[in-house]
Amino acid sequence: MATGSRRKVMNWMFESRSKDYYEDDSGGGYAPPFKWYDFLLFPISIILFLIFFAIIEVLVIPIGIIYIDFDATAKRIAKSGKLESPGLVYVGICIAIILPILIWVRWFNVLDHPLITFCSTIFILLFTIAPLTGLASRYRKGK
Numbered sequence: 514m515a516t517g518s519r520r521k522v523m524n525w526m527f528e529s530r531s532k533d534y535y536e537d538d539s540g541g542g543y544a545p546p547f548k549w550y551d552f553l554l555f556p557i558s559i560i561l562f563l564i565f566f567a568i569i570e571v572l573v574i575p576i577g578i579i580y581i582d583f584d585a586t587a588k589r590i591a592k593s594g595k596l597e598s599p600g601l602v603y604v605g606i607c608i609a610i611i612l613p614i615l616i617w618v619r620w621f622n623v624l625d626h627p628l629i630t631f632c633s634t635i636f637i638l639l640f641t642i643a644p645l646t647g648l649a650s651r652y653r654k655g656k
Contacts, residue, residue, distance in 0.1 A: 587647040
């Protein structure tokens with residue numbers, strides 16, 4: 514019985530290979546790199562990649578540009594200590610006060626005017642918050 518059970522245990526080593534494994538003429542074997550359904554899924558994967566690339570291009574690149582401009586403005590104002598255009602800072606403060614009030618009383622719908630909302634947000638970031646951040650960092654370092 515010991516020899517019979519050993520023979521059964523050893524049989525798994527000599528069984529034929531799976532159907533996805535092909536043997537060539539020299540006795541070696543290889544597995545095909547693609548299954549047949551991979552070719553059918555290829556156009557779908559290309560379309561998904563293009564959608565992903567478009568989302569990255571639309572979101573990440575503008576955010577990077579805004580960040581670089583914000584940082585440059587804040588550093589420039591922190592170095593000089595003077596506002597370059599105080600009128601734009603005051604306009605940005607007014608927009609930052611008036612726009613939320615209009616949204617709150619429902620006179621301005623963000624979904625109806627997304628471009629106005631986006632541009633006003635960028636204006637507030639670049640022309641109000643960035644210079645005020647530069648001034649604050651200068652006065653914080655000065656004390």
